[in-house]
Amino acid sequence: MKPLATPTRMPDTVRPRLVQMQLPSAQDVRAELAAGLLAPRATIAPKYFYDELGSHLFAAITALDEYTPTRTEAEIFARRRGEIAAAVGPETVFVDLGAGNCAKAARLFGALRPRQYAAVDISVDFLRSALECLQREHPDLEILGIGQDFARGLALPGEVHAQRRLFFYPGSSIGNFAPDEAIVFLHRLHACGAEDAQLLIGVDLIKDEAVLNAAYDDPLGVTAAFNRNVLRHVGRLLDADFDVAQWKHVALYAAREARIEMHLEALADVTVRWPGAERRFARGERIHTENSYKYRPETFAELLRAAGWNPRHVWLDDRAWFALFHAAA
Numbered sequence: 001m002k003p004l005a006t007p008t009r010m011p012d013t014v015r016p017r018l019v020q021m022q023l024p025s026a027q028d029v030r031a032e033l034a035a036g037l038l039a040p041r042a043t044i045a046p047k048y049f050y051d052e053l054g055s056h057l058f059a060a061i062t063a064l065d066e067y068t069p070t071r072t073e074a075e076i077f078a079r080r081r082g083e084i085a086a087a088v089g090p091e092t093v094f095v096d097l098g099a100g101n102c103a104k105a106a107r108l109f110g111a112l113r114p115r116q117y118a119a120v121d122i123s124v125d126f127l128r129s130a131l132e133c134l135q136r137e138h139p140d141l142e143i144l145g146i147g148q149d150f151a152r153g154l155a156l157p158g159e160v161h162a163q164r165r166l167f168f169y170p171g172s173s174i175g176n177f178a179p180d181e182a183i184v185f186l187h188r189l190h191a192c193g194a195e196d197a198q199l200l201i202g203v204d205l206i207k208d209e210a211v212l213n214a215a216y217d218d219p220l221g222v223t224a225a226f227n228r229n230v231l232r233h234v235g236r237l238l239d240a241d242f243d244v245a246q247w248k249h250v251a252l253y254a255a256r257e258a259r260i261e262m263h264l265e266a267l268a269d270v271t272v273r274w275p276g277a278e279r280r281f282a283r284g285e286r287i288h289t290e291n292s293y294k295y296r297p298e299t300f301a302e303l304l305r306a307a308g309w310n311p312r313h314v315w316l317d318d319r320a321w322f323a324l325f326h327a328a329a
């Protein structure tokens with residue numbers, strides 16, 4: 001077993017700067033959560049997965065054999081590193097959207113040699129520790145953390161250089177948006193860069209249903225824990241009395257919509273209470289927590305064009321399970 005590393009305090013000189021952009025008020029968050037829970041088909045937006053434990057659980061999901069998006073995307077990065085670097089060029093301002101543990105971006109630094117790395121994430125404490133490790137490994141790189149909910153619009157602080165922005169959106173996170181919302185999101189990104197902006201985006205492709213279902217319902221139960229943890233997070237934000245043990249994880253591929261749906265299903269009749277309201281769930285009733293849309297390469301290229309991006313390259317793995325697109329503004 002590997003010995004645990006002794007934590008070392010980083011000198012202040014190499015601590016990366018973290019800018020917290022304006023967050024929605026606690027009242028707005030509670031109103032959004034209550035509206036979702038009181039809807040006839042209850043929902044919780046997937047951004048609420050990512051409290052600190054949720055971010056760790058997602059990192060654990062990416063280590064699972066069943067979770068093909070991460071593995072196949074990593075395979076593309078490894079095999080096509082030279083082509084990607086030639087297409088993108090050096091000295092970009094590398095803007096990592098939903099950076100998480102920043103591991104994917106970091107693996108590309110050697111090939112892409114960015115001039116600045118700006119990591120955006122809603123899960124700020126997790127981002128802070130990831131960036132502190134990263135700065136130690138890359139002491140000469142200008143690193144900036146940005147705490148922000150970009151679902152409400154992306155606004156980058158003045159410290160992020162305006163020219164040569166490369167928006168990096170890996171892991172098929174774009175699949176959490178319905179296709180029409182994805183166009184709006186990518187269009188906003190387009191507006192957030194200069195005429196020389198570029199986009200490097202990973203997209204999970206339509207494939208065998210058994211492979212898709214296994215990716216979101218692993219036998220170890222890591223994805224189930226990730227899904228159920230949202231109730232702990234929402235419980236804290238809304239002061240709601242969710243009992244996690246009363247909910248089970250459900251993940252299904254809906255072929256007509258070409259999306260994986262994740263739900264939490266009540267194992268008994270449950271009443272959830274929070275200040276000023278309550279919601280009764282009958283046994284078997286569900287809360288919809290995530291969609292993950294899958295695409296065909298040509299459909300996604302169309303979507304990019306509709307959002308104002310010009311697809312330049314697409315790289316697939318050998319089984320055509322995942323696509324990495326490079327697009328220009």
Ligand SMILES: C[S@@+](CC[C@H](N)C(=O)[O-])C[C@H]1O[C@@H](n2cnc3c(N)ncnc32)[C@H](O)[C@@H]1O
Pocket residue numbers: 046047050055058062097098099100101104120121122123148149150151152170171172173
């Ligand atoms: C599916 S994980 C991907 C992490 C990493 N980029 C990867 O590909 O492995 C999504 C990441 O986006 C962040 N995120 C989700 N919704 C967000 C939002 N609305 N605004 C900012 N960050 C968000 C999460 O905290 C999480 O780190």
